[in-house]
Amino acid sequence: MSLTVVVTRNVQPRIRGFLASSMLEVGPGVYTTTSLSAGARERVWNVLEEWFGGEGASIVMVWDDRAEGRQSVRVLGLPPIDLVSVDGLVLARRPLSAPGEEQLCADYDYGLDAPV
Secondary structure, three states: OOOEEEEEEOOOHHHHHHHHHHOEEEEOOEEEEOOOOHHHHHHHHHHHHHHOOOOOOEEEEEEEEOOOOEEEEEEEEOOOOEEEEEOOEEEEEOOOOOOOOOOOOOOOOOOOOOOO
16 A cells, blocks of 8 residues: 545535545645555546546546556646656646746746856
8 A cells, every 4th residue: 555645626525525535635625545555546536537527627646656666647637737757757847927927936046057
C-alpha cells in the first residue's frame, strides 16, 4: 500500500462524500490515505469514473507506483494545469499569462541567469 492523494474541483457532493468515507479530507477537495491497496484504489477510481459529471469539474488521483519506480497519475475532466510526462517524470505546466495580466512570482529572481 502506498500514499494516495485525490484532488477534486467542482465535483458533485456525492463524490466528495464518497471520498470522505474512504479517505481523510485534509483540505477542501483534497483527500489522502495510506491504506488503499492497488485493488481498492482501482475500485475507487471506477466509482469516480462512473459518477463523474464533467462540465468544469476535475479529479486528479496521484499515488506512488513502486512497481514502476515513479508516481502515477490519473485525471478526469480538465485540471487547471496540464500534466506532462517528460523523461519519466510527471510535470505540471501552466499557460503563460497574457501581456498585462498579473503573473505569479513575476518579481522573484530564480537565479537562472547566474553563471554556474
